Amino acid sequence: MDLTLKIWRQKSATDKGKMVDYKVTDISEHMSFLEMMDVLNEQLVNKGEEPIAFDHDCREGICGMCSMYINGEAHGPDRGVTTCQLHMRMFKDGDTITIEPFRAAAFPVIKDLVVDRMAFERIQQAGGYISVNTSGNTQDANATPISKHAADESMDAASCIGCGACVATCKNSSAMLFVSAKVSQYALLPQGQVEAADRVRNMVAQMDLEGFGNCTNTGACEIECPKGISLDNIARMNRELMKAAVLK
Amino acid sequence: MALDSKIPHGPIQNKWTDYKNHINLVNPANKRHIDVIVVGTGLAGGSAAATLAELGYNVKAFAYQDSPRRAHSIAAQGGINAAKNYMGDGDSTYRLFYDTVKGGDYRSREANVYRLAEVSGAIIDQCVAQGVPFARDYGGLLDNRSFGGVLVSRTFYAKGQTGQQLLLGAYSAMNRQIARGKIEMFNRHEMLDVVKIGGKARGIIARNLITGEIERHSAHAVVIATGGYGNVYFLSTNAMGSNATAAWKIHKKGAYFANPCFTQIHPTCIPRSGDYQSKLTLMSESLRNDGRIWVPARIEDAKAIQQRKLKPTEIPEENRDYFLERRYPAFGNLVPRDVASRAAKERCDAGFGVNATGEAVYLDFASAIERYGKIQAKIHNIENPSKEKIYELGQAIVEEKYGNLFQMYEKIVDENPYKTPMMIYPATHYTMGGIWVDYNLMTTVDGLYCIGEANFSDHGANRLGASALMQGLADGYFILPYTIGDYLANEIRTGKIPTNTPEFDEAEKEVTDRINHFLNNKGTKSVDHFHKRLGKVMWDKVGMARNEKGLKEAMAEIKQIREEFWRDVKVPGSAYEMNPELEKAGRVADFLELGELFAKDALMREESCGGHFREESVEMDGEQKGEAKRNDAEYAFVAAWEYKGEPADAVLHKEQLEFKDIELKQRSYK
Incomplete structure (x- = not known):
């Protein structure tokens, strides 16, 4: 298929940036979206032009690096996939595709489609851990039984890949889905109870400090999340925060 | 230089305990004055960085991605082995040790593998304490499944995302230390050379991938945990950015490269x-x-x-x-x-x-x-x-x-x-070969360590499923933190290492010269063009089945592609900006050298073992007819290559493998 691509080009963080049109031809429907981008970049390099910078690494939907906003949707039109798992069979010959970076005040553009997600790192550093040293003599792994339901639910929350699609999708640029997934993973496990109050307080405080907006329960984040992280986690985080306020 | 594996004396089941009882320790007050660089933050590097920081060392950690959580360990799916015997199906430390040595087709070092099996249980305990949500049964206890090459169920898992959950565990441990200032994290940085002073590893040269600036970082020891070199084939299950540059750079500075031909083709x-x-x-x-x-x-x-x-x-x-x-x-x-x-x-x-x-x-x-x-x-x-x-x-x-x-x-x-x-x-999928290390996980360069998939490791000629995660975390959480302490105990009087020395000047100049060469070359073909050609030669002639003729051709063809690459590669953009094509050029340049050494190693090893299959070496009759034929009399050694300029000129050093606790025999799965 032949396609017209409208792609955000921005030389650096301080550059103003603009949309630029490109044409690609003979794109196979079996290609992944990023393989289509590879074809375009190869064309650009051969013409002596600078290729389009975009984040990507594992190309199997788990590292969370890829981050394109395609035709107005984070990770494009398919559901339950990251950009790297999106395939060209979702498009048709003659389509015009708009490709932008994940946009949010807390995600400044570094170059073209690459954004800075260090805000997520700082939120995790504020409390996204259990304070246990590596000693080789922690208790036996089976010493504390954990109900299968709690373990499974914790796993569901923990499967967040930290891509930032929730933030890019949210009209308020809220990071609640991301933060609540981590809070939930630990809140559901006995190991996470000791620091639960401090954790939720500190992570939420850092989230606010980074300039992410608030949650107004629109639910767009849940729909666009490539890993299907549930809104229930946000409810759980609010509960945890409330509990922490009472305990204080 | 003769290879000394530094395996402790005594019965195999006591070696690690005795070793730990007799090594030198560093006083907590002194640890605050010692810096360690960890390059790569996957399971091995991430767990090492976190543990070293917990112990009190100042850690500088480097990752080319924008977060340690994105290292390719994250993509490991199936699980992690541990000899817990929770299933009561006859598992034990010895059995995990035996399965690993046998699975590796008797080309790994017994003492290292035993130690790996010995610490495997503690990994699961540690991960559970960190909040890793492993799969459980309805009674609330941990579930296990079975993997290839074994007759017990010893694999712990978190759905099909075990690597992700284990890496997030190590990442959370890192975050705790980053928050305390004990780890200084350098995201979007790539190590481009190691700096040696007086024969010891004392720092690295790294490029900031956002600004393009070349930075100098010093430390009392350097740990390489940058994963495998599977992308030498262009197509692999590795991440797009997975590369061998750090490993290859230290090889060029004196670290021997072991068994490059031992590569796992995943079915x-x-x-x-x-x-x-x-x-x-x-x-x-x-x-x-x-x-x-x-x-x-x-x-x-x-x-x-x-x-x-x-x-x-x-x-x-x-x-x-x-x-x-x-x-x-x-x-x-x-x-x-x-x-x-x-x-x-x-x-x-x-x-x-x-x-x-x-x-x-x-x-x-x-x-x-x-x-x-x-x-x-x-x-x-x-x-x-x-x-x-x-x-x-x-x-x-x-x-x-x-x-x-x-x-x-x-x-x-x-x-x-x-x-x-x-x-x-x-x-x-995975590379069993890698930088040669001794029992301490130290390379042939003093103060330079290599852990995880990047080292030649415990998997011999073939790795069993769910053992990569085990090895990465064993190295990082439970082995390196002891062995490196023994070395650093002699560094307490060294003081801060300055970066304004001739050694740093020289290393930085080499790095910038190479970058400038790429940008000024103005060739006609893209980096990927050369990478794909290299990959095709590797897959066709150094892939699942290899023979003398093909390997000789591969060596000549790779050399030719390499020469053409340096003459004709085209890299757009400039040095002082984010430039993914420039990053790729550096990595492919190194693959083009490594690939030739890989073929040379495969040519030298005239036997079939594990992932290395020589068409000339198969069983001709009996029950095993047509199966791979190992040659223990001549090839029961680790091939450690010393860099001498051209890959074809690399010099072979042999570490003879001794099997005292496991009988060498044909690997039969019939």
């Missing part, structure tokens, strides 16, 4: 679909617990399938060849990866492949779905269930176990694997 990957393909996707080995591998038994059926005139579900049971079950009745579909890959290649080479390219075999879940369905019908007291009901109940169980893998497959291939068998084909 269950999604077959390639076209020339535009940028990477291959793994389907976890755990699928072989329930999936049966087959091709049509009749060549006319295979031809019809290839031309899409016949569907796999239309082929009756008696016309299917479950070739792994046929050839290896004892292990069936759960033979080790090297054996499974070669068996699939053998069938496809004989014309029985099942897609248009003829390079695919089926992985079929129909009988597992039926089996689970019948059990569920019993559990739910459903009498005389219909075929559809059984299927529905069984599908739910398969979905719970492997749902994310099935979904991934469907997204890529656009076929529903619950309805039609998956198609799979072998692909490059």
Whole structure:
């Protein structure tokens, strides 16, 4: 298929940036979206032009690096996939595709489609851990039984890949889905109870400090999340925060 | 220099304990004055960085991605082994040790492997304490499954995302230390050289991938944890950015490179679909617990399938060849990866492949779905269930176990694997070879360590499933923190290491000269052009089956591609900005050297063992006819190569392997 691509080009963080049109031809429907981008970049390099910078690494939907906003949707039109798992069979010959970076005040553009997600790192550093040293003599792994339901639910929350699609999708640029997934993973496990109050307080405080907006329960984040992280986690985080306020 | 593996004396089960009892320790107050650089933050690097920081050292950690959580360990699916014997099925430290040595086709160091098995249980304890949500049974205890090459269930897992959960565990431990200032994290940085002063590793040169600035970082010891070199094949299951640059740079500065030809071709990957393909996707080995591998038994059926005139579900049971079950009745579909890959290649080479390219075999879940369905019908007291009901109940169980893998497959291939068998084909996955290290995990350069997949490791010539995660975390959490302390105990009087020395000047100049060469070259072909050509030579001549003629040709062809690359590569953009093409150019330049050494190593090793299959070395008769033939009399050694300029001139050093606790014998899975 032949396609017209409208792609955000921005030389650096301080550059103003603009949309630029490109044409690609003979794109196979079996290609992944990023393989289509590879074809375009190869064309650009051969013409002596600078290729389009975009984040990507594992190309199997788990590292969370890829981050394109395609035709107005984070990770494009398919559901339950990251950009790297999106395939060209979702498009048709003659389509015009708009490709932008994940946009949010807390995600400044570094170059073209690459954004800075260090805000997520700082939120995790504020409390996204259990304070246990590596000693080789922690208790036996089976010493504390954990109900299968709690373990499974914790796993569901923990499967967040930290891509930032929730933030890019949210009209308020809220990071609640991301933060609540981590809070939930630990809140559901006995190991996470000791620091639960401090954790939720500190992570939420850092989230606010980074300039992410608030949650107004629109639910767009849940729909666009490539890993299907549930809104229930946000409810759980609010509960945890409330509990922490009472305990204080 | 003679190789000294520094294996402690004494019985194998006491070596590690005795060693720990007698090493030098560093006083907590002194640890505050000691800096350690860790390059790479996957399972090995991440766990090492966190643990060293917990101990009190000042850690500087480097990752080329924007977060440690994105290292390719995250993509490991199936699980992590540990000799916990929670299933009560006869597992023990000795058995895990034995399985690993045997699975590695007797080309690993006994003492290292025993230690690995010994600390495996503590890894699970540690991860659970960190909040890793492993799969559990209804009683709340940890669940296990089985992997290839073993007869027990010792694999712990978190759905099909075990690597992700373990890496997030190590990442959370790192975050705690980053918050305390004990780890200084350098995201989007790439190490481009190591700096040696007075024979010791004292720092690195790194490029800030956002600004392009070249930075100098000093430390009392440097740890390389940058993973494997599978991308030398261009197409592999590795991440796009996975590279061998750090490992290759330290090799050029004196670290020996061991067994480069020991590479794992994983049997269950999604077959390639076209020339535009940028990477291959793994389907976890755990699928072989329930999936049966087959091709049509009749060549006319295979031809019809290839031309899409016949569907796999239309082929009756008696016309299917479950070739792994046929050839290896004892292990069936759960033979080790090297054996499974070669068996699939053998069938496809004989014309029985099942897609248009003829390079695919089926992985079929129909009988597992039926089996689970019948059990569920019993559990739910459903009498005389219909075929559809059984299927529905069984599908739910398969979905719970492997749902994310099935979904991934469907997204890529656009076929529903619950309805039609998956198609799979072998692909490059893991590299057992790597930087040579002694028992302390130190390379042949003082103060320079190498851990995880980047070292030549504990897996010999073939790694068993779910053992990579085990080794990465064992190295990082439980081994390196002890062994490096023994070295650093002698560094307490050294003081801060300055970076304004001639050694740093020289290393930085080499790095900038190379970058400038790329940018000023103004050639005509892209980096990928050369990488793809290298990959084709590697796959065709240094792939699943190798012979003398092909290997000699490969060496000559790779050298030629390399020379052309330096003459004609085109890298747009400039040095002081984010420039992904420039990053790729540096990595491919190193692959073009490593590839030739790889072929040279494969040419030298005139035996078949593990993932290394020499067509000249097969069993000619008896029960094992046609199977790989190892040659212990001449090749029971680790091949450690010393850099001498051109890869073809590398000098071989042999570390003879001694087997005192395990009898050397033919690896049989029949």
